[in-house]
Amino acid sequence: MKEKGLYLKPNLVFEPLYDNWYAWSHLISPATAAMNVVGRHHTIIESYLAAPSIHAEAVLNPKMRGGPFMDFGGGRIAEVKALQQKSFQKQEKVIQFAKAIKELDKLLATEAKGFGLEALYEKVPPLLKGYVELYYDRNNNPGFRFFESLLYNSEFYNKSSQSFAMWLTNNDERPFCLSTPRLEDANVLSLDIPFDHPGIDELVKMKRVSQPLGYIKSMLGITPSQEVLFDTFFTDQPPTPYQKYTGDKIRMRYFGHACILVETKDISILVDPLISYYGYHSDVQHFSDVDLPDTLDYVLITHNHQDHILFETLLPLRHKIKNLIVPRTNSGRLEDPDLKLMFNNIGFNNVTAVNEMETIRFIDATITGLPFIGEHSDLNIVTKSCYLVKIGDFKLIFLADSRIIEPKLYEYIHDKIGDVDVIFIGMECDGAPLTWLYGPLLTKKLPRDMDGSRRLAGSDCNKGMSLVNIFNPKEIYVYAMGQEPWVEFISSIKYTDESNPIVQSNKLVQICRDRGMVAERLYGEKELLYEKQTSPKDLNYCTQD
Ligand SMILES: [Fe+2]
Numbered sequence: 067m068k069e070k071g072l073y074l075k076p077n078l079v080f081e082p083l084y085d086n087w088y089a090w091s092h093l094i095s096p097a098t099a100a101m102n103v104v105g106r107h108h109t110i111i112e113s114y115l116a117a118p119s120i121h122a123e124a125v126l127n128p129k130m131r132g133g134p135f136m137d138f139g140g141g142r143i144a145e146v147k148a149l150q151q152k153s154f155q156k157q158e159k160v161i162q163f164a165k166a167i168k169e170l171d172k173l174l175a176t177e178a179k180g181f182g183l184e185a186l187y188e189k190v191p192p193l194l195k196g197y198v199e200l201y202y203d204r205n206n207n208p209g210f211r212f213f214e215s216l217l218y219n220s221e222f223y224n225k226s227s228q229s230f231a232m233w234l235t236n237n238d239e240r241p242f243c244l245s246t247p248r249l250e251d252a253n254v255l256s257l258d259i260p261f262d263h264p265g266i267d268e269l270v271k272m273k274r275v276s277q278p279l280g281y282i283k284s285m286l287g288i289t290p291s292q293e294v295l296f297d298t299f300f301t302d303q304p305p306t307p308y309q310k311y312t313g314d315k316i317r318m319r320y321f322g323h324a325c326i327l328v329e330t331k332d333i334s335i336l337v338d339p340l341i342s343y344y345g346y347h348s349d350v351q352h353f354s355d356v357d358l359p360d361t362l363d364y365v366l367i368t369h370n371h372q373d374h375i376l377f378e379t380l381l382p383l384r385h386k387i388k389n390l391i392v393p394r395t396n397s398g399r400l401e402d403p404d405l406k407l408m409f410n411n412i413g414f415n416n417v418t419a420v421n422e423m424e425t426i427r428f429i430d431a432t433i434t435g436l437p438f439i440g441e442h443s444d445l446n447i448v449t450k451s452c453y454l455v456k457i458g459d460f461k462l463i464f465l466a467d468s469r470i471i472e473p474k475l476y477e478y479i480h481d482k483i484g485d486v487d488v489i490f491i492g493m494e495c496d497g498a499p500l501t502w503l504y505g506p507l508l509t510k511k512l513p514r515d516m517d518g519s520r521r522l523a524g525s526d527c528n529k530g531m532s533l534v535n536i537f538n539p540k541e542i543y544v545y546a547m548g549q550e551p552w553v554e555f556i557s558s559i560k561y562t563d564e565s566n567p568i569v570q571s572n573k574l575v576q577i578c579r580d581r582g583m584v585a586e587r588l589y590g591e592k593e594l595l596y597e598k599q600t601s602p603k604d605l606n607y608c609t610q611d
Contacts, residue, residue, distance in 0.1 A: 103160055420433075452464060487539060542583060
């Protein structure tokens, strides 16, 4: 008898892991991965094993939210020790690689004094020879860049460390994911396959198209002992069908945090995908996977931070993404990995890196990469892009977390693109200090006061208003605030009415409303419909190819 087709349940959490830690982009790029294995994972493990009760207390303290504390209530010591030993063995080469990076930094600091660098190549740690080029900046400060694409071909790209944890959820609550590794749990299926495994695409397609279980089990290599749990992930209940937008307008749907879907009857553009699960009660009304089209024409990534590149959402969408647009780099700098390469190496084949003021044209719409300033702790990171989406004459700009440090920049952009209809701006204006994200990449200790002065902070009210004054939008939406329940596990943000980002964004919304504009801080979900031809033809707008 023919085996019955089943669907994948929509509340199956799909957690990508690296060495059992929640996977994010810096754990894929080989050099940043090496530094994070040593400087983040091993450091947290050591600290936990030395003082588990301190971690248990810190996790309960709201002031320590998002800090480097393991959430095991002080327990599971033997398992954490075993994880440490496993990492020491499996990542032996990677650990040596991280050590070599530190040595190279030291070598350059002590021996590169402005004279020719050729002689120093002899002294480059053997593991790094052939993978780096040494240089000076214009002021004789030495540095090095990686030939990053070669690192992906080396023994330092540890694909076998990639795996998945899968389990069914009945709510949006999840603890902060970046400081606690995932240990064995009877309700969680561990799937030892890399992120580029084609079985992932086949599995998630079953959310909409039924398949016999035997088919997917053999693709994923499910073992007999995993079968009982694996079988619970499926249902014979067909999902609610996706309703394609067929109207003549532009439809904008806010999915939470920085994730926005722009659709017309012809095209779909999804910005910074972060999609919640569904199939259970949620106190906050929101769109989810069921509201996404069968194919996504363009997916736009604004910058390389954990809450804007979420593998947990992106890998299940991979099979339906026609074009993935990322900000360009090939600087080779440790702190600025190449996103195109990173995505190519986890199975995304249609990635385009876009430059500042570069335009992609299709049907009656264009996407233009715009400069993104700030929110990167004053590091020389160029892999960041704001976007102008222009459909017909209608213009929306997505500014993500950019902090409008220098309004003059946006005046020049305005000279090129003219007024816009809608602005989306992030206003997480306090931001974590540099070391929260980039600490493991530093090889010299950064004094606390310097660290505190270099934050991952978005715009405050004044900075946001300078944009309004330049672009004269009809509508402005504050977004990317990390507030939704299904975003907290990665954002670690919980505001009160007194929190500065809330105070600042309230102020901006009020000023804009007083001026007669539509203004709102988005939360949960929002749907807006726009006419394509609202603004008079802007003759200044021209694009660069
Ligand atoms: Fe950010």
